[in-house]
Amino acid sequence: MEFIMDNLGAVLGILFSIIYFYQLVYILVGLFQKPVEFQAGTNHRYGVLISARNEENVIANLIESIQSQKYPRELVDIFVVADNCTDATAEAARRAGAIVYERFDQSLVGKGYALNYLLHQIDREYILDTYEGFFVFDADNLLDENFIAEMNKVFDSGYDILTGYRNSKNIGDNWISSGYGLWFLREARFVNQARMQLGTSCHVSGTGFLVRTTVLKENGGWKHHLLTEDIEFTVDQVIHGACIGYCKNAILYDEQPTTFAASWRQRIRWSKGFYQVFFHYGKQLLAGIFKPGGFACYDMFILLFPGIAMSLGGAAGAVLSLGLMLLDQGVGMWLLHSISQMLLITCIDTYVGFFALGALTTAAEWKQIHCSTRKKILYLFTFPIFMASYVPISIVAMFSKVTWKPIPHTVVKKVADIQRI
Structure with a gap:
């Protein structure tokens, strides 16, 4: 027993180093390999899908940023579904120039259901084939003026699904918003950009992505309704052989929560959603690893694999040590000491690791982090704490019933306001 406990940390360290070694390769590629640049031969026609629930404060600025794109305006139509709204979201979107539908359904709640409703309304009144692809944005987003033109370049090269560079509107507000923003x-830099360079599939992260119309038609609309519909969509596509692309020059600004209560609600939904996707698609991903292009399935499996297993392992160790204490106080106290020592070392290593990752990201993306130098440095020290807060969130998510709840958006800015900082 003593030999096992003394060497358990080393064994686990070697095991996780092997499993996650490719992520180090991603970092090196993201740092040193110059991304491929694309050129478009054709300007394609797009529809924009926005699902909004009580977003009257921010939706007009998103629509304005779409209308201000350096891309032929006649090739972009904006569609909004005001989903179960109790405010003036629909009116604000119409005044801003969008085509708006209102949906009231308390039984099918969530972004996936709203997107599916919106797609079927478009197909009924405009026909989906009018558009070659559809962008998906959240109402709190803002787009850099070149977003659509840059995405069009990569789309024109043949990718059916694309995701953009997700930046933050309010990264400098506090340690919570900065934690999201840095992650x-x-x-963007050390995962999706590296995947793109290596020719494997990227993953869609919430918002700011583009899907070819043929994909949506094959799916019969938007068929993904788990709590993290973006990850479910990604995994489903990867299992069926899709290679999702990434456009580093398509910059989108997303609002991040600034209170721990709002962050807790959002991230507990994300954690629960990851579990849902893992248990629903895990076997298919494992099977896909041994097929052509299987690395993408392995990558997505690792993305989903519940890190909570480590926490549960620690809990099991605590229960075991307590049981041994009751049987043999000497053995129990030694085991408890060994586990506590291993956890302490793990906590220190984790803090240092996340600090280093945050510092590397900050240095590499310095010009894209729109806040003061003082805050850029200060929030490096709080970034590991933000990431560590996922541990209790993941534990609660595993054993709780979680439903979709909207996160209020209150940061009213334009792109120029962000870039001016």
């Missing part, structure tokens, strides 16, 4: 920037 999304890390995801």
